[in-house]
Amino acid sequence: MTPKAYRAIQDCQVIVGxxxxxxxxxxxxxxxxxxxxGMTQEIRRAEKAIEKxxxxxxxxxxxxxxxxxxxxxxxxxxxxxxxxxxxxxIEIVPGVTAASSCASLLGAPLMNDFAVISLSDLLxxxxxxxxxxxxxxxxxxxxxxxxxxxxxxxxxLQKAWQILMKYRSPQTPVGIVRNARRADEEVIIxxxxxxxxxxxxxxxxxxxxxxxxxxxxxxxxITPRGYELTQTH
Amino acid sequence: MTPKAYRAIQDCQVIVGxxxxxxxxxxxxxxxxxxxxGMTQEIRRAEKAIEKxxxxxxxxxxxxxxxxxxxxxxxxxxxxxxxxxxxxxIEIVPGVTAASSCASLLGAPLMNDFAVISLSDLLxxxxxxxxxxxxxxxxxxxxxxxxxxxxxxxxxLQKAWQILMKYRSPQTPVGIVRNARRADEEVIIxxxxxxxxxxxxxxxxxxxxxxxxxxxxxxxxITPRGYELTQTH
Numbered sequence: 001m002t003p004k005a006y007r008a009i010q011d012c013q014v015i016v017g018x019x020x021x022x023x024x025x026x027x028x029x030x031x032x033x034x035x036x037x038g039m040t041q042e043i044r045r046a047e048k049a050i051e052k053x054x055x056x057x058x059x060x061x062x063x064x065x066x067x068x069x070x071x072x073x074x075x076x077x078x079x080x081x082x083x084x085x086x087x088x089x090i091e092i093v094p095g096v097t098a099a100s101s102c103a104s105l106l107g108a109p110l111m112n113d114f115a116v117i118s119l120s121d122l123l124x125x126x127x128x129x130x131x132x133x134x135x136x137x138x139x140x141x142x143x144x145x146x147x148x149x150x151x152x153x154x155x156x157l158q159k160a161w162q163i164l165m166k167y168r169s170p171q172t173p174v175g176i177v178r179n180a181r182r183a184d185e186e187v188i189i190x191x192x193x194x195x196x197x198x199x200x201x202x203x204x205x206x207x208x209x210x211x212x213x214x215x216x217x218x219x220x221x222i223t224p225r226g227y228e229l230t231q232t233h
Numbered sequence: 234m235t236p237k238a239y240r241a242i243q244d245c246q247v248i249v250g251x252x253x254x255x256x257x258x259x260x261x262x263x264x265x266x267x268x269x270x271g272m273t274q275e276i277r278r279a280e281k282a283i284e285k286x287x288x289x290x291x292x293x294x295x296x297x298x299x300x301x302x303x304x305x306x307x308x309x310x311x312x313x314x315x316x317x318x319x320x321x322x323i324e325i326v327p328g329v330t331a332a333s334s335c336a337s338l339l340g341a342p343l344m345n346d347f348a349v350i351s352l353s354d355l356l357x358x359x360x361x362x363x364x365x366x367x368x369x370x371x372x373x374x375x376x377x378x379x380x381x382x383x384x385x386x387x388x389x390l391q392k393a394w395q396i397l398m399k400y401r402s403p404q405t406p407v408g409i410v411r412n413a414r415r416a417d418e419e420v421i422i423x424x425x426x427x428x429x430x431x432x433x434x435x436x437x438x439x440x441x442x443x444x445x446x447x448x449x450x451x452x453x454x455i456t457p458r459g460y461e462l463t464q465t466h
Contacts, residue, residue: 094334136374
């Protein structure tokens with residue numbers, strides 16, 4: 001969390017957020033009005049935040065990672081009416097997104113161009129997701145998958161894997177990070193061929209699939225930037 | 234900057250970095266050995282950092298934004314020999330990358346899948362860059378361009394624009410942010426058609442090109458996440 005985000009939470013009177021994220025804020029919640037709700041209640045939460053702000057409160061609407069990447073920034077701006085926009089000053093506080101936090105634990109997989117794709121088919125048509133995976137493969141992008149799998153949603157990951165296997169070597173390094181930078185963090189580097197067998201891929205995981213140049217070195221996954229390094233190294 | 238990055242810099246004895254970035258750290262440099270060098274000296278800086286660490290120092294090698302995205306994380310891991318790796322514990326501290334900080338100033342352009350492409354042709358073949366832009370267009374990705382232009386390098390941006398104009402409406406919103414979150418920050422939202430005329434596009438700028446669904450609303454650029462919002466909003 002950046003100091004800017006910390007201060008915003010410290011200074012507000014009302015905090016609105018998904019239950020699981022609020023638990024991570026423990027010490028910061030005291031003395032504030034807390035409005036929490038379950039997953040898939042994004043619109044309800046944003047409406048609540050607007051309502052509370054119109055009532056004269058400083059309100060924090062919480063996302064994990066970066067609110068601007070598949071987070072709450074979009075819902076709140078989409079919902080905000082013209083009249084409301086004039087009354088409520090909104091600030092989006094950027095954060096460290098999962099692509100960055102997970103890459104830092106894997107080594108340096110994002111040193112060259114990459115694509116970020118969410119495998120959640122709740123809000124995006126499955127054919128569109130598959131089209132994007134194919135396009136990213138054709139462009140030899142490193143691919144970062146957000147929301148790779150949930151208890152009920154297994155197919156998009158299987159389908160993604162089938163597409164990846166058509167375009168990339170089965171030996172392509174794949175990095176999987178679960179609960180990055182939390183107490184129960186798990187970091188796995190495996191080949192594309194074996195990826196689907198990894199039990200740790202769930203909603204708390206991020207999956208980074210290398211491009212044609214990505215390699216492993218010791219415990220690291222590295223996509224070369226393209227520097228010409230001398231042979232002494 | 235995250236508190237983790239701040240503490241790492243506070244606790245080290247040697248700081249290695251690109252001159253312009255070290256100037257941003259002013260107050261933190263006192264009493265430390267400072268090794269700075271110019272742009273394109275990435276390998277030299279990483280070698281220096283390894284040398285100093287082998288000499289028993291705690292060393293910080295500085296990147297702006299996130300060191301894992303086109304930053305110094307890759308160079309240092311690529312350079313590190315096997316023997317050295319055993320002697321030097323390395324930690325990559327993730328940060329807020331330009332895609333996140335710039336998106337937060339534009340509104341919510343990254344609410345759906347996006348591709349990150351560097352237009353610097355120093356280390357990547359120009360044909361590969363163009364191929365990636367075409368692939369990202371075909372997949373209807375929002376596209377984030379890093380290093381869009383320098384004083385001497387103008388052609389890749391012109392070429393990128395020509396490709397974008399083939400695939401996307403000339404009215405597609407484009408967000409340009411220069412020196413995000415610094416004193417001389419500039420934020421511009423303009424149509425794809427008019428993009429090339431923007432003088433502020435340089436090495437300190439990041440350019441975000443919307444997908445087919447991206448729209449503007451007041452002073453914001455928004456890519457809808459796909460929620461079905463009721464008509465009352």
